[in-house]
Amino acid sequence: MRRRQFISDSLIAGTVLGTVPFACTHSFDTEVLILGGGISGLYLAYLLDKAGKGYILIEGSDRFGGRMFFHPTIQQDVGGRGIGDKYKEIMSLVNDLDIDLIDITELTGGGRSYYVNNTLIPSFENRADDPALLEFVTPETPPDLEALDDWYKRSDLDQSYSDYLKKLGRTDEEIALLNISANYNDVYNTSCINSLHSRAFRKFNGSKVIYNFAGGTKSLINAIVESLKGDLRLNKIVTSISAKDNGITVSCEDGTSLKAAKVVCTLPFSTLRDVDLDLSLNPKQKTAIQGLSYTAITQIHFDAIEPYWEADKLSPSMWTDTALERIMTFGFGDDNRHLVAWVNGKGTHQFDTMSDSSIANFLLSEMKKIRPASEGKIEYTGTHSWGQYKFNKGAYCEFNVGQSSLFEDMIKPAGNVHFAGEHTATHSRGIEGAAESAKRVYNELMI
């Protein structure tokens, strides 16, 4: 495929690269300036291209894709990679760009072994006793939201996830156990709205088939980037956004700045809060930018030199009450020897201060303890901390109690600055949510 040339000087994108700016206003560098080159920024650029509109897109890191990140040393995707067959925006992009997918549905429902209370346990006969299912198999049936976009409208349901689980019949002991590896920072602070929205997404989106991208998410990201006609710039860390004079001025750490009629900001609020903002933000938007919670996730990757699970006849995937939390098989097909210890929330803190070699040693000794058959059979390949990664400072937004009431206001345009990104998605979640938000902003721009 054609390799695109990245232009790093201040050029008027539409004029140079042959697309048509919305309205050629010569005091602006571009009519539309997109901040962030993750899937939401790239998809918006793709839609603008299709409409023949010009834009400049700037990205702070040295690569595109954001949280769709094929890690260069780990040689695996460490961020979002699973998509569903009913992901409307993403599947249309996949079809347009002729991207090969791999059906991984069967791999998502596999069994697991356990290490709980210093004991290796092959499996739990009774689903109700399974600590990995405490969140999902509750004594009472949890209420369902009635629509995909109900979650931010149901302030009556907004309470801490732990209180909610208690009402569903979970004991304090069970809640403490499930909190070890629940997909949140801490079930005592996070709102049950996050969980209700996930359930609603599974129910109403209705995807039955789960895919990964053949060759990793870089296949999709590279294909989008190569198809784009606009002006894309890497290594442009945004430090301020100002709506002072006529137009919006965006300044970057390298001393450059760009002036645009409209800006679309896809930066997660976890990094936007470090940007100097001189904008007419509404009060709830200000609160959300400053305080929206993001889930910390640390992944410790390793390879099995030999398939040790064939020796002890237990599932390689594990649920544990140790610092490694969950061990997941990560590869598929010929690459089925790749595993990851997936640590969520407060459990990530202890790894934040450890060196890479300390983490490697910790992994080997802990695995020897919880899975004796793995001794001498595993090789550490690297760690990625989403909480520490400077361009995200968290894996994805999670609403603490009270924060979903900020949502409707936090996604409104602030004058000519529009907001996209997974944290602004009204209906979907994850990769599809990010793409859906780009479509919403595209419609806002086209009005």
Ligand SMILES: Cc1cc2nc3c(=O)[nH]c(=O)nc-3n(C[C@H](O)[C@H](O)[C@H](O)COP(=O)(O)OP(=O)(O)OC[C@H]3O[C@@H](n4cnc5c(N)ncnc54)[C@H](O)[C@@H]3O)c2cc1C
């Ligand atoms: C571990 C993990 C697993 C996941 N699994 C799934 C999954 O299986 N399925 C699914 O659908 N979703 C999943 N997701 C979520 C999905 O990856 C994200 O929702 C989606 O990729 C977010 O896209 P985005 O464009 O909103 O944000 P991003 O991809 O984060 O894009 C924002 C961009 O802004 C840039 N940026 C940040 N600050 C600045 C700055 N100051 N200046 C300039 N640029 C800046 C960043 O570098 C980034 O490229 C997962 C995410 C993680 C982290």
